[in-house]
Amino acid sequence: MTNERVYLDWNATTPLRAEARAAMAAALELAGNPSSIHAEGRAARGLVEQARAAVADAVGAAARDVVFTSGGTEAITLALTPGLRIGPQPVERLVVSAIEHAAVLSGGRFAPAQIEVVEVTREGVLDLDHLRRLLADGPPAMVSLMLANNETGALQPIEQASEIVHAAGGVLHVDAVQALGKVPFRIKGLGSDLMSLSAHKLGGPKGVGALVLGADIQGLDPLLRGGGQELGRRAGTENVAGIVGFGAAVAATMPTLVDDMARVEKLRNRLEANLRQTEDSVIVCESVARLPNTTLFAVPGLRAETAVIGFDLAGVAVSSGSACSSGKVQPSHVLQAMGFGPELAKSAIRISLGWSSSESDIEACLKAWKKLAGNLTKRDHETVLERF
Incomplete structure (x- = not known):
């Protein structure tokens, strides 16, 4: 050896990027809970919101639409929720591609009977014609597709898929975990309604991620209930050091x-x-x-x-x-x-x-x-x- x-x-x-390590070390020195209104709490809240803005800017979203989670898997599971809607009709089924990450293939909170699979080509790219046929036959669907495959690296035709999904009255979730920090993209440019991210794929710490909303999503049902953190979308005291490390890694990567x-x-x-x-x-x-x-x-x-x-x-x-x-x-x-x-x-x-x-x-x-x-x-x- x-x-x-x-x-x-x-x-x-x-x-772990040096910038993330340094930012996390400084955050660990803070005593305040970011939900507290005293000076110590406001200091912690300020760092969380600074990181939120950095993550939002990296994908072209508004800061208020970034929901911090424990990682990509939680973000995906939060997104894959029956009953979500943008228009008048809620989604009643889930459509995924055959090459998705296990967190997507497991279906989130959809029952197995509600899940349908889109084929891919020999080149490892989503079969858009099959997607179109699946969506034409049945109720509105949540469609979950990865931007970049974690094994092959193949980039998927998300913009074209978005047009098909929205024409059928569906909602599009994009798993961008593997793409963040490797290729530039914008959530609205892709036509994504929800997007999952993870810190440890671009030099941030393990155990922190985000769900980003790209549209006015109705019916997002929290996985964790309790306090009103993350605008009521994810209860529990925020992982301040991890979130700060995520923001620092993004800020160091994107330029x-x-x-x-x-x-x-x-x-x-x-x-x-x-x-x-x-x-x-x-x-x-x-x-x-x-x-x-x-x-x-x-x-x-x-x-x-x-x-x-x-x-x-x-x-x-x-x-x-x-x-x-x-x-x-x-x-x-x-x-x-x-x-x-x-x-x-x-x-x-x-x-x-x-x-x-x-x-x-x-x-x-x-x-x-x-x-x-x-x-x-x-x-x-x-x-x-x-x-x-």
């Missing part, structure tokens, strides 16, 4: 986002050019617009769990896809939805970069892969190719 680790699993979580991601994309392209030299390797979603930091590749005969361990022993942290499945390596539901066979779905390795990723990180990754590739892909190689 090398002495210095190389971290290439940024889509799972990011290192240099375009330049940072252009540099990261060049590193990713170099990485992929070398990975393609492995016989029969597949770079997933390479023909469509993707996050600039994400590579998902598969090789027939490769055992993803073995490869991840091999990279780890070489001092390189990568993953086999989503990091939200109790640490167990399972066939990617995203690749299966795209039509890949089970052998390829079990072989996918995700490498994801971030703002501090460097040329030396890519060198270390490629060096580790060169040592692994020959041994890992020999067994059953021909058999797997025939099945695929």
Whole structure:
């Protein structure tokens, strides 16, 4: 094992930005409850509202429409509520794509019988015609779609989907957890009615997120009841330090986002050019617009769990896809939805970069892969190719 680790699993979580760490340390020194009206309470409230404004500005929303939560999963579950409405009719069912995060696929507060699934293309992009057909047949729907897939990095056609959803009288929720801090976007530009975010995907702390409202949503039913925090939409004393860290991370990320991601994309392209030299390797979603930091590749005969361990022993942290499945390596539901066979779905390795990723990180990754590739892909190689 090398002495210095190389971290290439940024889509799972990011290192804490120095700005967020400093802001959180200062916030932890405050004694006040942000709901208190004395000076100490007002100081805490001021920091929370400063962070709220930073998060709102990052996605083009009004500060009053940002609801802080314990993370992306809570934000998603709060959004996926039967009975929400913008127009006269409340939503009665939930429509999701086949490649969504588990938090969306679980349906939030919709019953399983109320959930329908939209297919995706072989390129990992939402099938808009299937979405249109589903919405044309039945009552108004809540539609939940991710802006960027956490495994493949594929960007989804949210603006076109929004037109279809609203023409059918529905409500659109966008899971932007993986996209925030990697690509610029505006909530109203996307046509999103609700949007979920998470701090730890762009250098903020784990355990804090936000639901952002992009329209005049009626019927939002709080998950947590009690006090009147977050304008009555999420009870409980706010996680001041976590919220402050979220705001600081956003404020540090957004001014240099375009330049940072252009540099990261060049590193990713170099990485992929070398990975393609492995016989029969597949770079997933390479023909469509993707996050600039994400590579998902598969090789027939490769055992993803073995490869991840091999990279780890070489001092390189990568993953086999989503990091939200109790640490167990399972066939990617995203690749299966795209039509890949089970052998390829079990072989996918995700490498994801971030703002501090460097040329030396890519060198270390490629060096580790060169040592692994020959041994890992020999067994059953021909058999797997025939099945695929």
